[in-house]
Amino acid sequence: MLPLSLVLFGILMKTAGFIPAWRCWVFTSAASGKEFKLLEVVLLAAVLTLASTALFIWGLKLPYPLIRGL
Numbered sequence: 230m231l232p233l234s235l236v237l238f239g240i241l242m243k244t245a246g247f248i249p250a251w252r253c254w255v256f257t258s259a260a261s262g263k264e265f266k267l268l269e270v271v272l273l274a275a276v277l278t279l280a281s282t283a284l285f286i287w288g289l290k291l292p293y294p295l296i297r298g299l
Contacts, residue, residue: 230260230261231261234257234261246298247294251277251278251281251282255274282295
């Protein structure tokens with residue numbers, strides 16, 4: 230499941246943008262574990278998406294679109 234999450238992340242970065250790709254990566258990675266709890270994963274995805282967007286997009290100024298098409 231973890232290799233699949235990385236492949237999906239790479240594909241979604243080009244087609245959907247940074248935020249959808251990152252959320253998909255968090256959900257797919259969490260689903261590979263035995264203790265998947267939806268509420269915890271939703272909260273984790275929100276916090277990680279905000280933190281990674283702040284770090285990679287705004288902090289390091291990487292040229293990735295947040296959401297493709299907007």
